[in-house]
Amino acid sequence: MHQIVAWISDTALNLVNTMGLWGIWIGMILESACIPIPSEVIMLSGGLLVAQGKLTFTEVVAVGVLGNLIGSIIAFYVGAVGGRRLLEKYGKYIFFNARHLEQSQRWFDRYGESTVFFTRMLPFIRTFISLPAGIAGMKAWRFVLFTFLGSLPWNMALVYLGYRLGDNWSIVETYLRPVSYVIGAAVVLLLIVWLVRRKKERVA
Numbered sequence: 001m002h003q004i005v006a007w008i009s010d011t012a013l014n015l016v017n018t019m020g021l022w023g024i025w026i027g028m029i030l031e032s033a034c035i036p037i038p039s040e041v042i043m044l045s046g047g048l049l050v051a052q053g054k055l056t057f058t059e060v061v062a063v064g065v066l067g068n069l070i071g072s073i074i075a076f077y078v079g080a081v082g083g084r085r086l087l088e089k090y091g092k093y094i095f096f097n098a099r100h101l102e103q104s105q106r107w108f109d110r111y112g113e114s115t116v117f118f119t120r121m122l123p124f125i126r127t128f129i130s131l132p133a134g135i136a137g138m139k140a141w142r143f144v145l146f147t148f149l150g151s152l153p154w155n156m157a158l159v160y161l162g163y164r165l166g167d168n169w170s171i172v173e174t175y176l177r178p179v180s181y182v183i184g185a186a187v188v189l190l191l192i193v194w195l196v197r198r199k200k201e202r203v204a
Contacts, residue, residue: 012041021055021063028067033074034128039064043155047162057163061155068120068151069144072130076143079134108132116143120150 015023027042046060108115108129116133119125133143 012037013045016042016045016049020049021059024060025063025067028064029071029074031127032068032071032130034078034131036127039068039126039154040158043158044162044165047159047164048166050159050163051166057159060159061152064155064159065148065151068155069147072147072151073140073144075128075130076134076138076140079131080137081134108136113138113142113146116146117150120147121154126150126154 012027015027017023019026024042024046027037028039031037031039031042043060043064046055046064047057049055050057050060109132113133116129116138119129130143130147
């Protein structure tokens with residue numbers, strides 16, 4: 001598993017280094033369309049290009065957010081038309097993680113449409129939250145608005161960190177990865193607690 005994650009990270013980095021803005025745009029579309037390419041690697045390396053004077057802060061953030069929007073809209077409509085079954089059946093070929101989708105579904109069921117905004121800044125769930133939003137029939141304009149508002153601060157923060165750290169940007173990614181795992185584990189634990197309580201309420 002670690003080798004797969006490392007390979008995906010290296011692929012994302014090469015995409016940005018070789019294609020610049022186009023690489024950032026493509027990478028963020030894929031990440032938001034339920035293909036788990038780490039946005040941390042994409043946007044931090046974009047910040048490095050800003051530090052090197054090859055790109056500007058505004059255009060890197062804009063392209064990243066645009067990629068988030070396009071990828072999220074694709075996943076949203078896949079969920080709306082019932083494409084979830086196809087992902088569950090064939091998703092393994094694009095490293096689709098059904099467990100993370102289930103977590104996203106529970107978050108959406110629990111907290112409603114506002115989840116689309118808040119989870120854009122959470123690891124794992126941010127990649128998959130668009131599917132349950134589409135399945136639930138959320139209004140498209142609200143989905144796009146919440147996605148934009150949630151994606152903007154996340155992308156700005158990563159680009160800024162990449163810019164400030166320059167060639168040392170990978171340090172952040174190295175520390176963000178275990179933090180992401182901790183957050184993901186905490187999310188799973190909270191969901192388990194909630195499900196146990198809900199089951200007890202039904203029994204009572």
